Amino acid sequence: MPVTFPLNDILTAQEQTMLRSLLEVRTAAELEAAVTRLSKAAMREFADMILNRYAVRATAEVNEIKLLHLVKHYFGGKIPSELEISTLFRIPERSATALMRNMSVRHAETLATAYKDTLQAIFDTKAANEDGAHHVTIVSGHLREWLGVECSRVAPTFGSIYKVRGTNDRYAIPIDTYNAICDHLGLRR
Numbered sequence: 001m002p003v004t005f006p007l008n009d010i011l012t013a014q015e016q017t018m019l020r021s022l023l024e025v026r027t028a029a030e031l032e033a034a035v036t037r038l039s040k041a042a043m044r045e046f047a048d049m050i051l052n053r054y055a056v057r058a059t060a061e062v063n064e065i066k067l068l069h070l071v072k073h074y075f076g077g078k079i080p081s082e083l084e085i086s087t088l089f090r091i092p093e094r095s096a097t098a099l100m101r102n103m104s105v106r107h108a109e110t111l112a113t114a115y116k117d118t119l120q121a122i123f124d125t126k127a128a129n130e131d132g133a134h135h136v137t138i139v140s141g142h143l144r145e146w147l148g149v150e151c152s153r154v155a156p157t158f159g160s161i162y163k164v165r166g167t168n169d170r171y172a173i174p175i176d177t178y179n180a181i182c183d184h185l186g187l188r189r
Contacts, residue, residue: 072114079111082141120187123182147161
């Protein structure tokens with residue numbers, strides 16, 4: 001049973017303009033798609049509350065649950081960057097990092113596929129380099145930390161990930177470390 005409602009019944013023209021800017025969408029169709037994804041996350045949260053699937057919690061925990069639903073429904077099962085979280089929650093990036101870290105600790109099993117899918121998307125855009133490492137772009141500090149921990153756990157005797165000099169978000173992953181991570185997580189090389 002599809003649920004539909006006109007955007008104009010919920011959001012003013014000014015609010016729609018602000019949302020377009022914050023969500024970085026250009027057209028009415030893109031805005032509608034973004035609001036649909038947000039609505040799915042919100043509906044899941046309210047359904048869980050009404051069905052008593054979780055008790056009243058501290059604000060930080062409520063935000064973790066909201067972020068979990070956003071990862072599933074708004075971000076399409078991918079781990080968002082701190083900037084994306086900061087924009088949606090209207091909090092500083094440092095707070096967004098803490099929110100993401102805390103949520104990922106509490107919901108590690110639920111997010112395992114999201115981490116793998118996000119890492120696969122990053123690895124799919126890798127560039128081989130003559131220094132014996134693959135270069136990847138990682139814009140999320142949290143995801144970079146998570147990958148560092150995985151590398152320490154899975155490939156402790158191999159080379160570690162390091163920042164490519166002169167770049168903002170480019171990192172080099174030694175090929176043996178890259179292969180060990182792919183094998184451990186079941187990712188395509």
